Amino acid sequence: MRPQLSLDYMKKDIYLIRWLRATRFDIKAAEKMLTENLEWRKENDMENILNEDWSDFESNYPIELQGCDKEGRPVSSGNADDWDVRGVTVSGKLHRGIRYIDRVIEEASAIVRAMQENGDNVTRLVQLIDMRQFNFVQHGCPVCITLYVYAIQTYRDHFPGTVHKVIMLNVPSYFLSIWRLIRHLLPEEERNLIVLHGRDETTWKKALLKDIDYTELTTEYGGVNKDAPVEITEVALHRAGLSCERLRAMRKEMSKYRL
Secondary structure (H helix, E strand, C coil), X not given: CHHHCCCHHHHCHHHHHHHHHHCCCCHHHHHHHHHHHHHHHHHCCHHHXXXXXXXXXXXXXXXXXXXXXXXXXXXXXXXXXXXXXXXXXXXXXXXXXXXXHHHHHHHHHHHHXXXXXCCCCCCXXXXXXXXXXXXXXXCCCCCHHHHHHHHHHHHHHHCCCCEEEEEEECCCHHHHHHHHHHHHHCCHHHHHHEEECCCCHHHHHHHHHHHCCHHHCCHXXXXXXXXXXXXXXXXXXXXXCCCHHHHHHHHHHHHHHHC
């Protein structure tokens, strides 16, 4: 199997064990899943996806890094108000939107690997999503569901073990009601990744701060850090030697230029 793995990071045990865990340590199933993933990566030119020009999507659909949680896992964040999901579909960019999802998860995976190479004991990241401005017209339209379903499928099939938790904050009550009805339709692994909190900020801030120090988070996420989060594309330029300490330094340095 190893001769088929074209990149050095793929040959490491820390990468290979993800496929075993994803198949509950069924060796034949893991080999089949990994082989299919390698073919998918080749067909979709995944080795070059980070080098493509994504400036249009990066400005309209930003992903940022807040810092690290108490276990050293990087914490990324996104605001529903910044993401016009419906706009992707009505503008005829659904296919590009789907590829952008793969690009974001590939970048997140590369960041985790960079921290591993720097000696950090980290294998996954945490994703925060602020749903304060979520609405069904912009985010919950029928065609929007295509992107959400794809995100779950591509994570399950091609990036297993990349995410520790997806924590959704300020979730409107109607969304919580829908989630209670549909959560059982998801496989247990994906279902357990997702944590939803309603709009009681006192409750979700208390829960969040159990895992993430308040100095790592901006005020909108219950922290005290006044330095703007680092955009994931900015981190991509400084992956070498990346660590939690380096990420904090980048926030301070880059915030000077945003004033």
